[in-house]
Amino acid sequence: MFYEIPNDEPIYPISTAAKLLNISVHTLRMYEKEKLIIPFKKNTNHRLYSASDIERLKCIRNAINESKISINGIKTIYSMMPCWEFIGCSEEERNYCPAYSSHSEPCWAVKGENTICSKKECRNCDVYNKFSECSNIKSFIKNLSRVK
Amino acid sequence: MFYEIPNDEPIYPISTAAKLLNISVHTLRMYEKEKLIIPFKKNTNHRLYSASDIERLKCIRNAINESKISINGIKTIYSMMPCWEFIGCSEEERNYCPAYSSHSEPCWAVKGENTICSKKECRNCDVYNKFSECSNIKSFIKNLSRVK
């Protein structure tokens, strides 16, 4: 038996990731600058991408190229995700958290100071990982219901 | 005392609306084709815009020009609105309604057949009227909470 590489293990250097996606390394850096993706960084500051990073990027590429949604559009859609319900942070914490009120940046791009999330690595967070497609965001919203 | 014109009364012909917004009439028709706006139509098929239509359009213009969100991006953001919670339709109805599952078109663009909404005029609907800004959509989502 061979050791199977976990989906979230950062293995691909940027050039490989670029080839897999058929784009340039600059585009990948741009997506990172725009906070659409958070690649793993080695101590030497070199990026590594996991298989799930590649999937995430395919989804982003699809939104841009097929669905014709601009990068700022994608960011705004991400900002609609009610992360607080998923994280389960306290009412006090969410009131301090910029992610709770932002409607232009994803939660992982505005990360507050005194929140549950401030110590966490967003790259490993389920809000970041599981809701890269807007269908998933809408599904999550569907499972919420009105406070009586 | 003068009679005050209600905010939602359709009074401006397309050329006036275009002047108020500093855009061409073609752009207004394009936004309509894209289902971003539903102007009132006279029996002769001529469009009329209300003051609140103009406000809605200013908001759309702002999203496009300032926030750099593409038209398809705006449509997708609108599709995130949990209209069913606002309308209060039955569980059966929402399962039949395409708006419940769409994540690319606003509810008023996909309007189902056997729903509460099928007979209603979306132009007069609060979901259409009150949630033209993504800040309002996010605020509404905030007032939902997780089903235990």
Next chain:
DNA sequence: ATTAGTTGGTATTTATAAATGCCAAATATT
């Protein structure tokens, strides 16, 4: 040691969404 790949910055190119122009038929206005 030499070659190959990565870093971040600015400048440039390209692809295309968004906006506009033009048209003839229909409707509105005076």
Next chain:
DNA sequence: AATATTTGGCATTTATAAATACCAACTAAT
């Protein structure tokens, strides 16, 4: 009756987001 405006369709222009190229300093591999 004559003039002005609206209609929708297709063609064209324009504005710019997205992608790429180039750069020198740094890190990795053989």
